[in-house]
């Protein structure tokens with residue numbers, strides 16, 4: 001009989017981050033202008049400016065790792081995953097990526113993208129296991145760190161948890177800027193923008209688990 005081995009005892013800190021807000025980071029501000037432009041260009045998905053150079057994506061990733069490593073001290077960032085290929089729901093929702101409606105739309109619209117994300121996570125976990133690491137740090141980024149990266153982080157975190165990994169509660173590094181979302185501006189705390197898992201989210205995470213296993 002085939003017995004599935006238990007997952008290794010990793011602790012997995014998983015974070016979402018918005019490239020656009022890297023400029024609140026001292027290391028970023030110390031960079032040469034050209035490097036800053038590269039990050040800015042990637043954060044705006046190449047729409048707003050001439051391409052500052054073919055290395056802009058690599059440069060943005062380098063910067064993201066640096067910022068993350070400053071934030072997480074002794075941890076190295078094992079995997080930086082882009083959710084920029086997903087469409088940006090900013091204009092279509094009042095809520096952040098913690099809301100079911102944002103997660104559900106992202107997942108339904110971007111199944112292939114999620115498989116790709118899950119594949120990268122699995123690969124990072126395999127590598128970490130081979131190197132006997134105790135932590136695996138996964139960073140998920142988008143432009144603002146409010147929708148795509150947050151939704152992907154929440155879904156991934158719940159999937160890994162349900163498989164049996166020890167996952168830290170996701171850290172959303174750009175959450176300071178959520179206060180200007182339409183749902184938060186009304187004053188009281190939004191009931192949909194929470195990490196709490198209700199029936200709708202539970203059903204979504206079960207579907208996501210299937211995709212994870214298939215990835």
Ligand SMILES: [Zn+2]
Pocket residue numbers: 094095096099183184190191192193
């Ligand atoms: Zn909300």
